[in-house]
Amino acid sequence: MPTRTARTAWTGTLQEGSGQVELASSGVGKYDVSFPKRAADDADGTTSPEELIAAAHSSCFAMALSAQIANAGGTPESLDVTADVTLGPDPDGGFRISGIKLTVRGAVSGLDADGFAAAAAAAKAGCPVSKALAGVDNITLDAALA
Numbered sequence: 001m002p003t004r005t006a007r008t009a010w011t012g013t014l015q016e017g018s019g020q021v022e023l024a025s026s027g028v029g030k031y032d033v034s035f036p037k038r039a040a041d042d043a044d045g046t047t048s049p050e051e052l053i054a055a056a057h058s059s060c061f062a063m064a065l066s067a068q069i070a071n072a073g074g075t076p077e078s079l080d081v082t083a084d085v086t087l088g089p090d091p092d093g094g095f096r097i098s099g100i101k102l103t104v105r106g107a108v109s110g111l112d113a114d115g116f117a118a119a120a121a122a123a124k125a126g127c128p129v130s131k132a133l134a135g136v137d138n139i140t141l142d143a144a145l146a
Contacts, residue, residue: 006052008033021047038087050085050097057129058083061102064130065123072119074111079104080146099138105146116145 004026010019010033018034031047038048058081069076081104088098102124108116120143124130133139 021052048087050087053097053129053133054083054085054100057085057100057102057127057133060127060129061104061123064127065104065106065120068119068123068126069106069108069111069116072111072115074115074119075109077107077109078146079106097133097136099140100133100136101140101142103142105144107146113145117143 002025005024006021007024008019008021011017014035018032020030021033022030032045033048034046037043037046038050043051061083062079062081065079065081066076081102084099084101084103085097086099086101087095090096104120106116111119120141124139124141130139
C-alpha cells in the first residue's frame with residue numbers, strides 16, 4: 001500500500017504566525033492554517049488539523065461502511081457521512097482532540113435498520129482512521145437509514 005504525504009510550511013510564533021498545508025501526494029491543493037483561526041468559531045477561509053482529521057475520518061468511514069454493508073448482503077446506494085472533531089483543553093496542559101462524532105445517513109437496499117446499525121458499528125471499529133484515533137476518549141456514532 002502507498003504512503004501519502006502532506007507538508008506544512010509555517011512561519012512565526014503560534015499566536016502570530018501562519019502556515020500553509022499542502023496535500024503533496026495528490027497535489028489537489030494548498031490550504032492556509034493559523035492557530036488563532038483554528039481556535040475561533042469562524043475559520044475565515046483557513047483549515048485546521050481537526051478539519052483535516054474530520055475529512056480523513058469521514059471518508060475512511062464511508063469506505064469501510066460500504067464494505068461492511070456489502071459483507072452483510074446489502075447494497076449501499078448512498079451514504080452521507082459527517083465527522084465533527086472537537087479540540088478541547090488537555091487536563092495535562094495544552095490541547096487535545098476531546099471528541100469525534102460520526103453521523104451517517106444511508107440509503108441501502110437489502111438491510112434493515114438493525115443490519116445497517118451493525119454494519120456501521122463494524123465500520124467504526126474497523127476503519128483505519130478510527131483505529132489511528134483510538135486515543136480519543138469519546139468517538140460516538142449516530143447511524144440511521146435515510
